[in-house]
Amino acid sequence: MSDSPQATLTGQLRSGPDKVLRSAGRSRGGLGLAAVAGAFTLAQLLLVPPWMGLGWDESVYVSQVSSHAPAAFFSAPRARGVPLLVAPVAVWSSSTALLRLYLAVLSGLGLFLALRAWRGVLRVRVLATAGALFATLWVTLFYGPQAMPNYWVAVGALAGTGYFLRAGAGGRDRTALWGLALSAALMAWMRPVDAVWAALPLLVLLLGVRRWRRPAPLMALAGGLAAGAAEWVIEAYVSYGGLAQRLSDASRIQGGLGWHVAVADQLRGLAGRTLCRPCTGALPPAVVTLWWYTLPVLAVGAAVVAVRARRPAATLVPLACAGSAAVPYLFLIGYAAPRFLLPAYALLAVPVAGLLVHLVGAPGRIRRPLTVALVTVALAGHLAVQFAVLEHTVRRTTVSHREWARTAAALHRLGVRPPCLLTGHAYVPIAYYAGCSSAAIGGHDANTTAAALHRSARSLPVAALVPPGGAPPGYARSWTPADAGELRVYLAPPPARPEREDRGRAGEQPGRGLSAPGNRRSSPAP
Structure with a gap:
C-alpha cells in the first residue's frame, strides 16, 4: 500500500x-x-x-x-x-x-x-x-x-x-x-x-x-x-x-x-x-x-x-x-x-x-x-x-451427489422415467438427475397439493422419496414401497394409458412441459 x-x-x-x-x-x-x-x-x-x-x-x-x-x-x-x-x-x-x-x-x-x-x-x-x-x-x-x-x-x-x-x-x-x-x-x-x-x-x-x-x-x-x-x-x-x-x-x-x-x-x-x-x-x-x-x-x-x-x-x-x-x-x-x-x-x-x-x-x-x-x-x-x-x-459433496445419481438410476429401473414427478426427501436434485419434475406440498418451496399429486399419478409415474427409517407421507401410505439407493421410495399406482396414448407418447421428449418455471402459484401437475 x-x-x-x-x-x-x-x-x-x-x-x-x-x-x-x-x-x-x-x-x-x-x-x-x-x-x-x-x-x-x-x-x-x-x-x-x-x-x-x-x-x-x-x-x-x-x-x-x-x-x-x-x-x-x-x-x-x-x-x-x-x-x-x-x-x-x-x-x-x-x-x-x-x-x-x-x-x-x-x-x-x-x-x-x-x-x-x-x-x-x-x-x-x-x-x-x-x-x-x-x-x-x-x-x-x-x-x-x-x-x-x-x-x-x-x-x-x-x-x-x-x-x-x-x-x-x-x-x-x-x-x-x-x-x-x-x-x-x-x-x-x-x-x-x-x-x-x-x-x-x-x-x-x-x-x-x-x-x-x-x-x-x-x-x-x-x-x-x-x-x-x-x-x-x-x-x-x-x-x-x-x-x-x-x-x-x-x-x-x-x-x-x-x-x-x-x-x-x-x-x-x-x-x-x-x-x-x-x-x-x-x-x-x-x-x-x-x-x-x-x-x-x-x-x-x-x-x-x-x-x-x-x-x-x-x-x-x-x-x-x-x-x-x-x-x-x-x-x-x-x-x-x-x-x-x-x-x-x-x-x-x-x-x-x-x-x-x-x-x-x-x-x-x-x-x-x-x-x-x-x-x-x-x-x-x-x-x-x-x-x-x-x-x-x-x-463429502461428491459422495452425496453420487448417491443422488444412484437413486435416480434406481428409480429408472423401477419404471419412474420421464415424464415423471418426484416429491419428498431430496426431491429437487434427484428429480433433476432422473429427468423428472419436482413438487412439494409443504416447506419453503411448497407449490402443489396432495390432491394434485394424485391427479398427476393418473397420467405419469409419481414417486415419494423417504429417508431411511422414515415414514411415508399420508397421501402415499397406500402406494407401493421399494428401495432406491439408500432411500425408500413409494410409487403411485401406475397410470392406465390406452394403447393409442402410449404410441402417441413414445415420440415425446422426456420431462418437458410438466411445470411452469417461476410461477409461485403453479403446480407441476398437468
Missing part, C-alpha cells in the same frame, strides 16, 4: 475525488493479473472435480434452461442471473463436467476483469496479492465452478468498487462509468438484494458527501442496479403477487429477516458445512477459524496505515462495502452458508493485500527479513488449512 507516491492514486477522502487519480501513473503488469486468474481457473479444475454432480440449488438454477429436465420450482429470493449464465452450455448439453469447465474458465475471466478494474488505483503487486488471497480461500475455489450466484456478486462488487474510485476521480473516464454500471447490473442480475447491500456505501458517498457528489457516477451506479434488477421486479408482479409480496416471501423463506446474530453460525460453516441450517454443534478447531478472526485485525491495520499516509479512499471504501455486504448474513438471518460472505471476502482482500505489501516492503535490515519470514509462514499455514477444508468438502 505504501510502495511509492507514484504507486497509489487514492488521495484523501476529505480532499475529494479530484485528487484520487492525480498522483499515480498507469500501472503495468496485466500479465501478473492474468497469471493469478489463470492459476485460479487451473486450481478449480484440479481441486474441484468437474464430474462432481450438481447440488440442490444448482439443480434449481440449471433446470430453468436445461434440455435434460423440467424446470424446478423457482422460489422468491432467487434471480434469473445464474440460469442465463449457464444457458450457453445447459440448453444443449446435460454434461456436468462440461458445465464445470465452462464456469471455471468464466470465473477466472471474471476475477481478472474485476482486478483489472482497479488498475490506476493500486499497484499491480497489491492487486495480484489481493486476487491470490481471495482465489485461495476454499469457499472461492469450491463455488467458482458452480452454478451459484454468490461468486458473481463478489466479482461484481470488487469490480464495481474499483470502477467507482476511478469514476469518482473527476476525470472523463468513460470506461470507469460503463464498468461501474455493468458491475452493478451483474450484482443485481444475480441477487438484487445483495447488490443493494454491497453498493450501499457507494450510494451514501454519492448522495451524502459533497465532494463525491457527481451525477455521472450516481447515474451509472443507480442505472446499473435498476437494469440488473428489472427482470426480478417484473417477475415479482407477473408471478409472485407484486414486489412487496415477493420481498415478504423471500424473507419468510429465509426464516424471517430480523435481528439474528449469525456470527457463530458462520464460524461453524468454515469447516466445510455448505449450508448450516439449523446450525448446531461445536465450533471448528481454532486452526480452521483463525484466519477469520484475523481478518478484522488486518482490516483495522490497513485502515490505520492508509489514514496515516493521507490516502484512505482505496482502503476505506472497499472496507465499508465489505462490511455492508456482510451485515445481512451476520446479523439479519438465522442460519449460515460460507458462500454468503464471498462478496465481503473479495472486497476485504484489497486492503488486506495492501497492508501485507506495505509490511513486507517496510525498510530495515533486520525487520524486513523477519517480516517476510513471518508473513510467508502465516500464508503457508493459511493455505494448508484452506486446501484441507476444500478437500474434505469436495469429498
